[in-house]
Amino acid sequence: MWYYFMPTKIYFGEKCVEQNKDVLKSLGKKALILTGKRSSKENGSLDDLLRVLSQIGTDYEIFDEVEENPTFSLIRSVLSEYKEASFDFIIGLGGGSPMDSAKAVAVLMKNRELKVEDLYDVSKYTEALPICAIPTTAGTGSEVTQYSVLTDDQGFKRGFSHPVVTFPKLAFLDPRYTLNMSQSLTRSTGLDALCHAVEGFLSRRATPISDLYAKKSIELIAENLPKVLQKPDELEARANMLLASCLAGMVISQTSTTVAHALGYPLTTFKNIRHGDATAAFLDAIVEQAVLEVPEKVGFVKSVLGEVSAFLKRVGLDVKVPINEEELELWIARVKNAPHLQWTRGSFTEDLIKYLYERVRIH
Numbered sequence: 001m002w003y004y005f006m007p008t009k010i011y012f013g014e015k016c017v018e019q020n021k022d023v024l025k026s027l028g029k030k031a032l033i034l035t036g037k038r039s040s041k042e043n044g045s046l047d048d049l050l051r052v053l054s055q056i057g058t059d060y061e062i063f064d065e066v067e068e069n070p071t072f073s074l075i076r077s078v079l080s081e082y083k084e085a086s087f088d089f090i091i092g093l094g095g096g097s098p099m100d101s102a103k104a105v106a107v108l109m110k111n112r113e114l115k116v117e118d119l120y121d122v123s124k125y126t127e128a129l130p131i132c133a134i135p136t137t138a139g140t141g142s143e144v145t146q147y148s149v150l151t152d153d154q155g156f157k158r159g160f161s162h163p164v165v166t167f168p169k170l171a172f173l174d175p176r177y178t179l180n181m182s183q184s185l186t187r188s189t190g191l192d193a194l195c196h197a198v199e200g201f202l203s204r205r206a207t208p209i210s211d212l213y214a215k216k217s218i219e220l221i222a223e224n225l226p227k228v229l230q231k232p233d234e235l236e237a238r239a240n241m242l243l244a245s246c247l248a249g250m251v252i253s254q255t256s257t258t259v260a261h262a263l264g265y266p267l268t269t270f271k272n273i274r275h276g277d278a279t280a281a282f283l284d285a286i287v288e289q290a291v292l293e294v295p296e297k298v299g300f301v302k303s304v305l306g307e308v309s310a311f312l313k314r315v316g317l318d319v320k321v322p323i324n325e326e327e328l329e330l331w332i333a334r335v336k337n338a339p340h341l342q343w344t345r346g347s348f349t350e351d352l353i354k355y356l357y358e359r360v361r362i363h
């Protein structure tokens with residue numbers, strides 16, 4: 001048995017925001033834009049958006065202090081800043097962080113009595129403000145997923161999702177906005193997309209539809225990630241990466257991520273390794289562990305990428321961090337209890353988890 005549900009309207013292509021203003025207008029008269037300090041100003045996306053919003057007569061406020069890896073306290077500060085204001089919809093403009101923040105804010109502004117912690121109990125809410133997602137990186141796929149990953153007050157990354165209301169209503173994907181990503185951001189976001197596609201493809205939750213998207217996404221990334229790293233200005237390769245990222249997002253909207261993500265989270269929150277790099281550091285293990293259960297799928301991945309570790313090396317991934325004993329123990333315990341294990345193929349024993357962390361550890 002399987003089913004498919006992904007309710008986001010996707011508009012893809014150069015100038016897609018401007019060319020589809022009426023769709024944006026349909027979301028309401030007043031928007032709250034969540035974005036970061038710099039990149040949406042530098043890549044032209046914020047200018048485009050503001051111009052279109054004034055053309056259609058939609059009011060807006062801009063909160064531009066969303067940082068990488070948004071925390072509970074960031075979400076609280078958005079809510080307190082706009083305690084008196086009311087908005088018809090929320091726009092997340094930027095990478096995964098503004099889009100994930102938009103999902104949290106959309107739920108909490110619609111349900112003012114709830115606290116950030118309540119996002120994790122879906123029995124507490126059935127509605128959210130409409131969300132419009134405009135990605136400016138090619139990796140998270142957050143524009144087409146119900147997931148939002150926030151860092152809790154203890155410093156751990158924790159994802160929440162609602163099966164319906166946290167999906168963006170609208171996603172605008174304009175590849176021009178991804179052109180001026182730095183090389184390291186291009187790599188880490190591209191690898192995040194690759195992890196979504198491969199993890200979802202090998203997941204016990206994979207479906208015939210998610211597999212179609214996953215295969216296409218893996219093929220696009222294998223061909224285009226090396227290209228955009230070498231020639232960052234090539235719009236066609238950038239567009240292919242943006243499509244791959246969106247497809248991979250649609251994959252995990254059905255399958256969710258697997259244990260590579262759980263393994264990577266502490267490297268990001270405690271060691272400042274970018275999310276995609278942190279996750280990809282464990283991707284080869286996901287593939288090797290799946291070989292007994294789904295050999296033909298592993299065969300497909302290797303036929304497209306070659307050996308995963310060789311591909312990662314080729315695109316320049318190199319993750320090494322100091323980890324002390326106390327951290328190691330705590331992280332292993334977290335991963336052992338991660339829900340991701342239920343649908344990750346193979347057997348991620350305590351010994352294997354420890355070995356994988358030892359591999360990225362500087363001694």
Ligand SMILES: [Fe+2]
Nearest residue numbers: 140192261279
């Ligand atoms: Fe991810």
